[in-house]
Amino acid sequence: MSYIEVNNLVKDYKINVKKRGILGSMQSLLIPEYKMIRAVDDISFSIKKGEMVGFIGPNGAGKSTTVKMLTGILMPTSGNIITGGLSPHSDRKKNAARIGAVFGQRTQLWWDLPAEDTFDLLRYVYKMPEKKFKANMETFNELLGLNEFISKPVRQLSLGQRMRADIAASLIHDPEIVFFDEPTIGLDVVAKQKVRDFVRHMNKEKNITMLFTTHDMGDIEKTCDRMLIIDKGKIIYDGTPDDIKKKYAKYRTLIIDFVEKQSGIEIPGVEVCEDKGNKVQFRFIKDEVSAQELISSLTKKYEISDFTLQEADIENVIREIYEGGIKCDENLCGVC
Amino acid sequence: MRTYVEFAKKAIQNNIVYRVNSYAGIINTIVMIFVNIAIWRAIYEEEATLEGLQFRLVITYIVLSFLMQSIFVMDEYLIQYKVRSGSISTDMLRPISFLGYVFSHNIGVMLFRIIIQLTPALLVAIFFVKILPPFSPLIALYFAISVLLGYLVLYSINLVVWLTSFWYFEIFSFITIKDAAVMILSGALLPIWFMPNWLYNLVQITPFGSIYSVPISIYLGQLPETEIYTKILLQIIWIIVFQVIGRLLWHCAQKRIVVQGG
Numbered sequence: 001m002s003y004i005e006v007n008n009l010v011k012d013y014k015i016n017v018k019k020r021g022i023l024g025s026m027q028s029l030l031i032p033e034y035k036m037i038r039a040v041d042d043i044s045f046s047i048k049k050g051e052m053v054g055f056i057g058p059n060g061a062g063k064s065t066t067v068k069m070l071t072g073i074l075m076p077t078s079g080n081i082i083t084g085g086l087s088p089h090s091d092r093k094k095n096a097a098r099i100g101a102v103f104g105q106r107t108q109l110w111w112d113l114p115a116e117d118t119f120d121l122l123r124y125v126y127k128m129p130e131k132k133f134k135a136n137m138e139t140f141n142e143l144l145g146l147n148e149f150i151s152k153p154v155r156q157l158s159l160g161q162r163m164r165a166d167i168a169a170s171l172i173h174d175p176e177i178v179f180f181d182e183p184t185i186g187l188d189v190v191a192k193q194k195v196r197d198f199v200r201h202m203n204k205e206k207n208i209t210m211l212f213t214t215h216d217m218g219d220i221e222k223t224c225d226r227m228l229i230i231d232k233g234k235i236i237y238d239g240t241p242d243d244i245k246k247k248y249a250k251y252r253t254l255i256i257d258f259v260e261k262q263s264g265i266e267i268p269g270v271e272v273c274e275d276k277g278n279k280v281q282f283r284f285i286k287d288e289v290s291a292q293e294l295i296s297s298l299t300k301k302y303e304i305s306d307f308t309l310q311e312a313d314i315e316n317v318i319r320e321i322y323e324g325g326i327k328c329d330e331n332l333c334g335v336c
Numbered sequence: 337m338r339t340y341v342e343f344a345k346k347a348i349q350n351n352i353v354y355r356v357n358s359y360a361g362i363i364n365t366i367v368m369i370f371v372n373i374a375i376w377r378a379i380y381e382e383e384a385t386l387e388g389l390q391f392r393l394v395i396t397y398i399v400l401s402f403l404m405q406s407i408f409v410m411d412e413y414l415i416q417y418k419v420r421s422g423s424i425s426t427d428m429l430r431p432i433s434f435l436g437y438v439f440s441h442n443i444g445v446m447l448f449r450i451i452i453q454l455t456p457a458l459l460v461a462i463f464f465v466k467i468l469p470p471f472s473p474l475i476a477l478y479f480a481i482s483v484l485l486g487y488l489v490l491y492s493i494n495l496v497v498w499l500t501s502f503w504y505f506e507i508f509s510f511i512t513i514k515d516a517a518v519m520i521l522s523g524a525l526l527p528i529w530f531m532p533n534w535l536y537n538l539v540q541i542t543p544f545g546s547i548y549s550v551p552i553s554i555y556l557g558q559l560p561e562t563e564i565y566t567k568i569l570l571q572i573i574w575i576i577v578f579q580v581i582g583r584l585l586w587h588c589a590q591k592r593i594v595v596q597g598g
């Protein structure tokens with residue numbers, strides 16, 4: 001049974017087109033001109049209860065807009081969303097009691113007051129029994145080390161501390177679904193890892209359904225079983241991180257530093273994808289060409305000072321998809 | 337309900353963070369009271385009736401008006417700020433009524449002003465200015481009710497103005513126009529009996545008179561009992577009218593929220 005059901009979701013933003021120059025400004029003032037931009041373009045997907053789904057895409061792909069519609073903040077232009085039987089926008093208050101959300105670029109904590117004040121307030125907002133509240137706070141303290149900074153005004157917290165507090169705030173009321181919108185943005189490696197571990201832990205422990213938005217592939221590989229890739233408002237992949245790796249990571253790249261400038265090297269089955277004179281990148285399918293043979297045949301003919309062999313990692317695959325280098329395969333994603 | 341009480345408490349707490357502002361506010365209120373008294377004193381000295389009842393009525397009117405103004409202070413840019421900064425999204429994520437939240441926040445602001453501003457200003461008014469006491473205990477009760485309703489009239493008018501933030505990027509000019517209208521038409525600056533006839537009539541038919549001049553007139557015993565009831569009823573009607581408009585605006589606003597940034 002799917003828990004979150006999204007059908008043909010569309011969101012258009014109306015933007016004011018500003019003309020340049022004084023005359024242009026006058027004209028815009030008198031006769032405002034609008035343009036519609038489609039941030040989310042007819043997407044459909046469903047998420048099962050307890051599932052942890054990564055939602056990845058480049059900047060401006062429409063991730064945040066989708067999350068804002070899923071949380072009931074924005075009204076969809078068309079299409080519909082059902083989360084646990086409710087429509088997030090028209091049943092906003094009822095729905096809000098059961099969901100949590102973290103927006104990495106914005107805090108939900110009271111800026112001028114200590115973080116603990118926000119937690120106290122949330123206790124009343126979500127009408128939590130004191131015992132439950134205390135127990136949850138204790139768990140978060142243990143896992144996120146909130147005690148170190150909880151009595152400091154939020155504006156004095158480091159980004160990592162603030163994010164930990166924000167994440168705890170989104171989970172304090174035992175929500176059934178939690179949406180994370182770039183919770184690791186701007187964090188250093190250690191803080192990122194802490195966030196990932198915690199999120200993973202909560203998902204497993206409490207069977208909370210989660211949607212995790214990011215543009216950092218590392219987040220997805222380490223936390224999610226399933227990923228959606230969105231680009232220009234459309235979902236271009238829906239599957240596991242492993243599948244995409246298997247399917248597209250069939251290439252290896254060999255980078256050779258020649259002692260002298262070379263050009264026009266031609267080897268069957270091997271493609272020269274970058275040629276900077278001394279430094280040449282070769283790409284080949286790993287099942288068809290052996291790297292060892294390739295290197296030895298090259299060293300026979302040329303003088304080589306150094307080489308590097310790169311496995312295509314998922315990050316590169318994603319980058320290529322963004323850049324339009326890989327056309328998404330019908331069979332694999334089924335939605336392109 | 338408890339949630340909204342907590343919101344009010346948080347607003348008080350938030351105000352305490354910016355204490356300096358409130359000290360400036362107390363000084364401002366007291367200075368304004370004295371400046372106005374000095375002006376009226378100068379006017380009445382000309383006519384040599386300084387000891388007369390007329391003068392004390394005017395002074396009482398002015399002092400009451402400033403005391404009320406000093407607590408009828410609201411967070412005029414709260415909604416605009418939330419819309420512009422996009423922090424409205426945080427409020428939309430909570431299982432609470434947004435309008436209820438805005439109201440409790442402003443009640444918190446008012447309670448804070450009562451504690452920190454009204455008390456000192458009231459002491460000054462009673463001991464240094466010698467304002468007239470309320471006409472009778474019953475009148476004092478009507479006055480209290482009418483002040484409360486006056487606050488709600490002003491709040492409801494303000495709410496309508498604030499909610500335009502969802503349509504206009506900058507509502508500074510609307511607030512300025514509204515403030516000017518309140519200043520002139522509510523009798524906040526000038527006791528209404530000094531107004532030229534046409535203005536006096538205008539005040540009677542606009543909602544603004546319900547804010548300051550109605551409660552003060554009740555306090556001074558200038559209204560016969562039946563008229564007190566009609567004026568209080570009128571206050572209630574204005575509250576309902578503007579609350580309905582506010583709710584309609586909010587209903588439409590929810591559909592057009594766009595969150596700026598992230």
Ligand SMILES: Nc1ncnc2c1ncn2[C@@H]1O[C@H](COP(=O)(O)OP(=O)(O)O)[C@@H](O)[C@H]1O
Nearest residue numbers: 013039058059060061062063064065594595596
């Ligand atoms: N409030 C807004 N007004 C107008 N356009 C917007 C607004 N918010 C986002 N957009 C546009 O919608 C598109 C998707 O944005 P967003 O959902 O924030 O992407 P992401 O979170 O994936 O970076 C972008 O082109 C962005 O410029």
Ligand SMILES: [Mg+2]
Nearest residue numbers: 063064182598
């Ligand atoms: Mg975003």
